[in-house]
Amino acid sequence: MKKMMICLGLSSFLLLGACSNNTDTAGTTKDTSEKQTQTQKKAEDVSIDKIVDGIKIKVNKPEIDEKILKNKIQNLYTFTISGENASSVAKGLGSIDFVLKTKDGKMVELDHTMAMFGDEIKPGKKIEGKVSFALDKNQTPAQLLYKPADKVLAEWDVAL
Secondary structure, three states, X not given: OHHHHHXXXXXXXXXXXXXXXXXXXXXXXXXXXXXXXXXXXXXXXOOOOEEEOOEXXXXXXXXXXXXXXXXXXXXXXEEEEEEEXXXXXXXXXXXXXXXXXEOOOOEEOOOOOOOOOEEEEOOXXXXXXXXXXXXXXXXXXXXXXXXXXXXXXXXXXXXX
């Protein structure tokens, strides 16, 4: 009788233990694959941050609107840009530092009729603002360039 009870107890322990391990493993695998898919989707939506001259710059995908000015209709590409001062001294960042390059190689200056931003950023602080570019209907953006002087210091592919 004792042998039978021990065998029954041991077999039920093994049976229940085996069932619970399979269930957890399958659930963990499913959760992991779902998390990886969500991470991949988020990675597609988020732009790459770049640190340039001590400023961590992030450029979001553009909002596209129509701009109607008298008899001319253009596409207005508005980028949200955030900058964080990662250095130990104050740095400056503003709309005027950005230029849009089209697929045909033309450089387009920002649209001065739209809202702009710019200020000095103290160490460890952030600034965020928008920069807008008006393009003719036949033009397509290719790259957003960070060009605070005559030299391009960073670029982001923004081809749509």
